[in-house]
Amino acid sequence: EAGVAQSPRYKIIEKRQSVAFWCNPISGHATLYWYQQILGQGPKLLIQFQNNGVVDDSQLPKDRFSAERLKGVDSTLKIQPAKLEDSAVYLCASSWVRGVGEQFFGPGTRLTVL
Amino acid sequence: ILNVEQSPQSLHVQEGDSTNFTCSFPSSNFYALHWYRWETAKSPEALFVMTLNGDEKKKGRISATLNTKEGYSYLYIKGSQPEDSATYLCAPTNTGNQFYFGTGTSLTVIP
Numbered sequence: 001e002a003g004v005a006q007s008p009r010y011k012i013i014e015k016r017q018s019v020a021f022w023c024n025p026i027s028g029h030a031t032l033y034w035y036q037q038i039l040g041q042g043p044k045l046l047i048q049f050q051n052n053g054v055v056d057d058s059q060l061p062k063d064r065f066s067a068e069r070l071k072g073v074d075s076t077l078k079i080q081p082a083k084l085e086d087s088a089v090y091l092c093a094s095s096w097v098r099g100v101g102e103q104f105f106g107p108g109t110r111l112t113v114l
Numbered sequence: 115i116l117n118v119e120q121s122p123q124s125l126h127v128q129e130g131d132s133t134n135f136t137c138s139f140p141s142s143n144f145y146a147l148h149w150y151r152w153e154t155a156k157s158p159e160a161l162f163v164m165t166l167n168g169d170e171k172k173k174g175r176i177s178a179t180l181n182t183k184e185g186y187s188y189l190y191i192k193g194s195q196p197e198d199s200a201t202y203l204c205a206p207t208n209t210g211n212q213f214y215f216g217t218g219t220s221l222t223v224i225p
Contacts, residue, residue, distance in 0.1 A: 003157065033213075042118070042203060042215030043158075056212060091158070102148070103213060105158040 002026065004106035006092050012112045018080040021109045025073070025094030031055075032069055033103060034077050035091040043091055049075065079111075087113045116140055116206055120216035127194050128224050134190045135219040137204030141185035146207045149178055149189055152218070153200040161189075161202075194223045 005024040013019050025032050031050050035043035046065065048055040051072040060067065064083070069075040079086055089110050093103040119138045127133050137147070146165045152158040162171040167182040175192045191198055201220045205213035 035215075040217065042120075042205075042217045043213075044215070045212060048212065102160045102163060104160075105150075107155070107157045 004092055004094055004104050006106035006109055010110050013082055014114050015084055016081040019082055020076050020078045021090050023075045023092030026104055029094035030097055031095045032075050033093040034067055037089040082113045084113050116214040118214050118216040120219050124220040126222045131194050132192045133194055134188055135202055137187045137216055139185050139206040144182050145209050147180055147187050148205045150203045151200045196223045196225050199223045
């Protein structure tokens with residue numbers, strides 16, 4: 001089975017610019033997650049979708065971050081405008097359903113904000 | 115949000131050495147604990163998921179134990195190999211399958 005796909009793998013932008021990341025989860029996975037992993041820290045959940053509805057976005061900085069999951073499949077995460085502290089790896093993960101279940105991760109997008 | 119601590123933060127061992135890491139988490143409202151291995155430039159890979167107090171899981175040279183009453187899990191690697199070099203992350207979860215990752219233990223195995 002194909003894994004979670006993410007693009008781009010790397011992105012360098014200047015502060016105040018905008019950037020978008022794309023995620024294609026494993027086929028059939030209802031739940032999709034976006035994490036932010038800052039160097040030296042563990043991945044932090046930004047937003048969780050169940051199909052195309054938001055389950056939890058309590059840690060998403062909504063003044064600059066937005067995310068959507070079209071038709072309950074692919075998802076995009078956008079940052080507008082970016083700040084220096086947004087430099088991180090952005091991981092997308094998916095799982096079958098909520099509850100005890102393995103999350104399958106993509107390779108991540110490494111964002112550098114200059 | 116759970117406060118999850120992993121120790122040590124980083125570790126360098128010689129090839130063939132055995133090693134272990136610790137994951138500490140609040141024992142209240144515990145549902146499950148996941149261990150992941152994350153190699154540089156690759157996707158985090160699931161190692162184990164444990165739910166019951168006293169659980170022990172094993173995969174090859176890697177094993178893990180769980181103590182839900184005191185809120186900790188140990189990961190053991192027997193006879194470390196260079197390919198074991200990675201960051202090892204633990205994540206306790208709640209009933210909504212939300213993962214609360216620790217900061218990870220970075221392991222380097224020196225040939």
